[in-house]
Amino acid sequence: xxxxxxxxxxxxxxxxxxxxxxxxxxxxxxxxxxxxxxxxxxxxxxxxxxxxxxxxxxxxxxxxxxxxxxxxxxxxxxxxxxxxxxxxxxxxxxxxxxxxxxxxxxxxxxxxxxxxxxxxxxxxxxxxxxxxxxxxxxxxxxxxxxxxxxxxxxxxxxxxxxxxxxxxxxxxxxxxxxxxxxxxxxxxxxxxxxxxxxxxxxxxxxxxxxxxxxxxxxxxxxxxxxxxxxxxxxxxxxxx
Amino acid sequence: xxxxxxxxxxxxxxxxxxxxxxxxxxxxxxxxxxxxxxxxxxxxxxxxxxxxxxxxxxxxxxxxxxxxxxxxxxxxxxxxxxxxxxxxxxxxxxxxxxxxxxxxxxxxxxxxxxxxxxxxxxxxxxxxxxxxxxxxxxxxxxxxxxxxxxxxxxxxxxxxxxxxxxxxxxxxxxxxxxxxxxxxxxxxxxxxxxxxxxxxxxxxxxxxxxxxxxxxxxxxxxxxxxxxxxxxxxxxxxxx
Amino acid sequence: xxxxxxxxxxxxxxxxxxxxxxxxxxxxxxxxxxxxxxxxxxxxxxxxxxxxxxxxxxxxxxxxxxxxxxxxxxxxxxxxxxxxxxxxxxxxxxxxxxxxxxxxxxxxxxxxxxxxxxxxxxxxxxxxxxxxxxxxxxxxxxxxxxxxxxxxxxxxxxxxxxxxxxxxxxxxxxxxxxxxxxxxxxxxxxxxxxxxxxxxxxxxxxxxxxxxxxxxxxxxxxxxxxxxxxxxxxxxxxxx
Amino acid sequence: xxxxxxxxxxxxxxxxxxxxxxxxxxxxxxxxxxxxxxxxxxxxxxxxxxxxxxxxxxxxxxxxxxxxxxxxxxxxxxxxxxxxxxxxxxxxxxxxxxxxxxxxxxxxxxxxxxxxxxxxxxxxxxxxxxxxxxxxxxxxxxxxxxxxxxxxxxxxxxxxxxxxxxxxxxxxxxxxxxxxxxxxxxxxxxxxxxxxxxxxxxxxxxxxxxxxxxxxxxxxxxxxxxxxxxxxxxxxxxxx
Numbered sequence: 001x002x003x004x005x006x007x008x009x010x011x012x013x014x015x016x017x018x019x020x021x022x023x024x025x026x027x028x029x030x031x032x033x034x035x036x037x038x039x040x041x042x043x044x045x046x047x048x049x050x051x052x053x054x055x056x057x058x059x060x061x062x063x064x065x066x067x068x069x070x071x072x073x074x075x076x077x078x079x080x081x082x083x084x085x086x087x088x089x090x091x092x093x094x095x096x097x098x099x100x101x102x103x104x105x106x107x108x109x110x111x112x113x114x115x116x117x118x119x120x121x122x123x124x125x126x127x128x129x130x131x132x133x134x135x136x137x138x139x140x141x142x143x144x145x146x147x148x149x150x151x152x153x154x155x156x157x158x159x160x161x162x163x164x165x166x167x168x169x170x171x172x173x174x175x176x177x178x179x180x181x182x183x184x185x186x187x188x189x190x191x192x193x194x195x196x197x198x199x200x201x202x203x204x205x206x207x208x209x210x211x212x213x214x215x216x217x218x219x220x221x222x223x224x225x226x227x228x229x230x231x232x233x234x235x236x237x238x239x240x
Numbered sequence: 241x242x243x244x245x246x247x248x249x250x251x252x253x254x255x256x257x258x259x260x261x262x263x264x265x266x267x268x269x270x271x272x273x274x275x276x277x278x279x280x281x282x283x284x285x286x287x288x289x290x291x292x293x294x295x296x297x298x299x300x301x302x303x304x305x306x307x308x309x310x311x312x313x314x315x316x317x318x319x320x321x322x323x324x325x326x327x328x329x330x331x332x333x334x335x336x337x338x339x340x341x342x343x344x345x346x347x348x349x350x351x352x353x354x355x356x357x358x359x360x361x362x363x364x365x366x367x368x369x370x371x372x373x374x375x376x377x378x379x380x381x382x383x384x385x386x387x388x389x390x391x392x393x394x395x396x397x398x399x400x401x402x403x404x405x406x407x408x409x410x411x412x413x414x415x416x417x418x419x420x421x422x423x424x425x426x427x428x429x430x431x432x433x434x435x436x437x438x439x440x441x442x443x444x445x446x447x448x449x450x451x452x453x454x455x456x457x458x459x460x461x462x463x464x465x466x467x468x469x470x471x472x473x474x475x476x477x478x479x480x
Numbered sequence: 481x482x483x484x485x486x487x488x489x490x491x492x493x494x495x496x497x498x499x500x501x502x503x504x505x506x507x508x509x510x511x512x513x514x515x516x517x518x519x520x521x522x523x524x525x526x527x528x529x530x531x532x533x534x535x536x537x538x539x540x541x542x543x544x545x546x547x548x549x550x551x552x553x554x555x556x557x558x559x560x561x562x563x564x565x566x567x568x569x570x571x572x573x574x575x576x577x578x579x580x581x582x583x584x585x586x587x588x589x590x591x592x593x594x595x596x597x598x599x600x601x602x603x604x605x606x607x608x609x610x611x612x613x614x615x616x617x618x619x620x621x622x623x624x625x626x627x628x629x630x631x632x633x634x635x636x637x638x639x640x641x642x643x644x645x646x647x648x649x650x651x652x653x654x655x656x657x658x659x660x661x662x663x664x665x666x667x668x669x670x671x672x673x674x675x676x677x678x679x680x681x682x683x684x685x686x687x688x689x690x691x692x693x694x695x696x697x698x699x700x701x702x703x704x705x706x707x708x709x710x711x712x713x714x715x716x717x718x719x720x
Numbered sequence: 721x722x723x724x725x726x727x728x729x730x731x732x733x734x735x736x737x738x739x740x741x742x743x744x745x746x747x748x749x750x751x752x753x754x755x756x757x758x759x760x761x762x763x764x765x766x767x768x769x770x771x772x773x774x775x776x777x778x779x780x781x782x783x784x785x786x787x788x789x790x791x792x793x794x795x796x797x798x799x800x801x802x803x804x805x806x807x808x809x810x811x812x813x814x815x816x817x818x819x820x821x822x823x824x825x826x827x828x829x830x831x832x833x834x835x836x837x838x839x840x841x842x843x844x845x846x847x848x849x850x851x852x853x854x855x856x857x858x859x860x861x862x863x864x865x866x867x868x869x870x871x872x873x874x875x876x877x878x879x880x881x882x883x884x885x886x887x888x889x890x891x892x893x894x895x896x897x898x899x900x901x902x903x904x905x906x907x908x909x910x911x912x913x914x915x916x917x918x919x920x921x922x923x924x925x926x927x928x929x930x931x932x933x934x935x936x937x938x939x940x941x942x943x944x945x946x947x948x949x950x951x952x953x954x955x956x957x958x959x960x
Binding site: 702 | 811846944
């Protein structure tokens with residue numbers, strides 16, 4: 001059973017009436033509920049929990065971590081980011097949602113600014129499947145339409161994804177690499193674009209299905225225990 | 241349950257006493273037996289079977305096809321290659337083993353000559369895991385050692401793999417990209433280097449484990465039904 | 481001085497009055513004229529020339545070949561395709577324009593069907609630059625707008641590009657990977673989407689600039705002379 | 721004319737008699753001299769210079785920065801690393817040599833630990849060319865042999881390179897991705913493995929040629945001026 005922790009900044013849902021109505025218990029609650037219904041073990045954690053809810057114990061028991069943040073990226077403690085970073089390199093999957101493109105953890109793992117263009121007028125987004133044989137595309141149609149979303153536009157300052165699963169079309173004229181897979185040491189990272197707080201995106205069944213697919217893809221593989229450092233030769237070496 | 245067909249040219253095992261001793265029922269039989277023990281449905285097919293054992297019915301019931309060929313690539317009928325090709329693009333996984341780098345089907349899917357350097361003195365090969373988080377590396381150590389193998393050396397004329405899982409070291413001084421993943425439309429292709437007919441490579445438990453991992457990775461995903469051709473606009477378009 | 485051959489099917493310009501008016505001497509003539517003005521040596525060749533204008537001598541003297549074809553892909557002789565293919569693997573650059581996605585040579589080099597969605601209502605295309613540091617993006621703005629073009633839409637059945645330089649937005653709701661770089665043995669291949677015969681796309685200064693950039697990128701590098709086949713060991717090997 | 725700054729930690733050459741003899745004026749001096757002979761403008765800078773020799777003025781005038789560091793990575797000031805980082809994202813090329821795999825700047829740009837296996841017994845390294853058509857392979861043979869080098873072995877904890885140009889073979893039994901290209905926003909990064917301080921590697925003509933090739937590849941392209949942030953729609957959007 002995959003053990004998921006859904007992390008959410010959780011501020012918009014407290015401070016904004018409209019958003020509170022959309023997600024009375026927070027976006028994390030909606031996502032966690034769906035993942036549980038898929039047979040996963042899912043807990044939640046938020047910025048305002050002690051240690052942001054990401055204690056050593058929680059991280060040790062997390063196979064895949066979901067991350068949603070926006071207005072308070074700077075409040076996430078560097079020490080916690082460092083722990084999450086080490087867990088990802090050690091095998092924990094990480095799924096960064098929407099405005100988490102600008103989270104400390106995503107930027108640290110990408111090595112770039114992760115900057116982009118944006119616009120918030122609630123226009124239509126259509127995510128086209130670019131790699132139909134990828135497990136994250138399981139059960140989808142050729143595209144996913146979201147009636148109202150924030151626009152994110154290229155150029156998105158990220159490294160070329162190891163696999164590009166979705167590209168988005170926006171009504172206002174932009175495109176965006178909206179589903180991006182990365183390998184980082186023993187961990188897997190997926191960036192998934194949709195999910196602006198002021199729209200009911202995480203109530204969309206297809207969006208949730210993609211998140212569940214991504215969790216399954218990002219779950220750790222029991223691969224080789226990688227070791228680093230000084231090594232004896234494996235073969236006889238005679239140096240002249 | 242994944243349905244596998246292990247295809248083998250099957251000639252060396254008939255014509256060479258040494259190889260017959262190594263694989264009395266053919267290399268395909270050894271591999272199929274292992275895959276069955278892993279809970280897969282595995283059948284075999286060989287060049288000398290009618291239609292090379294790859295009838296429409298067999299192909300339709302095959303989730304992942306393994307391919308071993310060497311001395312008789314040119315005897316594989318183009319019509320059968322075409323059928324296999326279409327099935328791969330349609331979602332069937334394909335695992336090309338060792339000298340299948342020069343098979344018609346692999347070359348057709350790669351678009352290059354797939355040529356390489358080689359030497360047959362039975363030297364040592366060591367396959368290093370390059371992407372430890374990849375499902376094909378599950379359950380392995382940091383490297384796999386094969387005491388006696390044919391050497392394959394770079395430059396290997398293939399497209400840059402979508403994921404490079406193994407790189408081999410050879411005693412005589414060469415390196416080789418020996419585990420290469422490719423996406424081809426709705427299908428997945430894995431090239432895996434080891435398996436020269438005159439060595440007991442397919443009796444090696446770790447080699448077999450890698451093949452089973454590859455089968456699981458290459459098994460079809462029920463992704464979108466992709467359609468091509470003329471399309472009505474999804475949005476209202478006014479052309480000036 | 482880079483030696484370019486601009487190959488064009490050249491049929492639409494003969495049979496359609498509207499297209500004849502747009503390109504009285506053929507699309508190839510317009511492109512070749514621009515490349516000459518950039519200091520390149522540029523000749524042209526068409527389907528109806530003897531040997532399609534691609535004699536051994538012409539191919540031997542061509543550093544980069546441009547290819548435009550549409551209605552008569554099937555009339556291109558396989559023997560000529562084979563020669564072009566071998567020249568590409570041997571180092572000649574190849575730039576496939578627009579409907580050349582379905583040319584024999586492009587499909588052979590890709591290993592996939594290269595199929596796609598399309599629509600011809602003359603809608604707007606906007607090509608976004610995805611990799612601004614790539615030489616093919618030299619001198620461009622953040623996007624290129626083409627007022628009237630045929631639509632090509634995903635899923636485009638190609639291998640994941642080695643570098644994805646452009647992604648197109650279309651008014652009718654689709655996206656497309658419209659600038660794709662590939663390495664194929666010692667040759668480089670660039671697919672560039674725009675250029676439907678019934679629009680003045682090849683009179684567009686920015687489109688021409690991109691083509692010239694692509695020619696410079698695809699021009700051969702005097703890299704290692706690659707050899708294949710049986711090899712003596714480079715190191716002393718003692719096989720037990 | 722490409723403007724290069726060759727940055728070197730420069731400590732080993734001062735504190736170790738053997739290394740002082742190999743590089744009396746420092747490794748940076750040898751490399752800079754070669755690049756000048758290739759028609760480039762090359763200056764040097766070292767850790768012990770004020771601001772590590774990397775003032776705003778120097779960085780502004782640098783098209784490509786070379787970086788060699790080893791024993792004193794931690795002494796490089798974070799503020800300088802930040803400036804170099806921003807310049808790379810802004811278009812400056814960066815070439816990280818040998819033990820610079822562990823420099824702050826390389827790790828920051830990669831997003832991973834960049835850890836590896838190593839051994840210092842002066843064994844033989846053979847770098848095989850994997851992408852012969854890449855500009856960094858210009859003028860080379862099929863492989864480059866270095867009689868005595870430190871070993872670096874996989875698993876090398878880096879993101880999958882955008883282009884993998886070299887893979888090394890080591891006498892003691894390891895392999896290593898020894899020539900790795902990365903795009904990072906508007907800048908290009910090349911990691912090149914050879915160059916341990918106690919061997920005369922930077923006196924090797926072929927090693928120097930590769931460095932010069934890499935400088936030419938990494939030199940900035942005048943691509944689009946990328947902008948980020950809030951955007952007006954490019955198309956008329958009516959939101960229901």
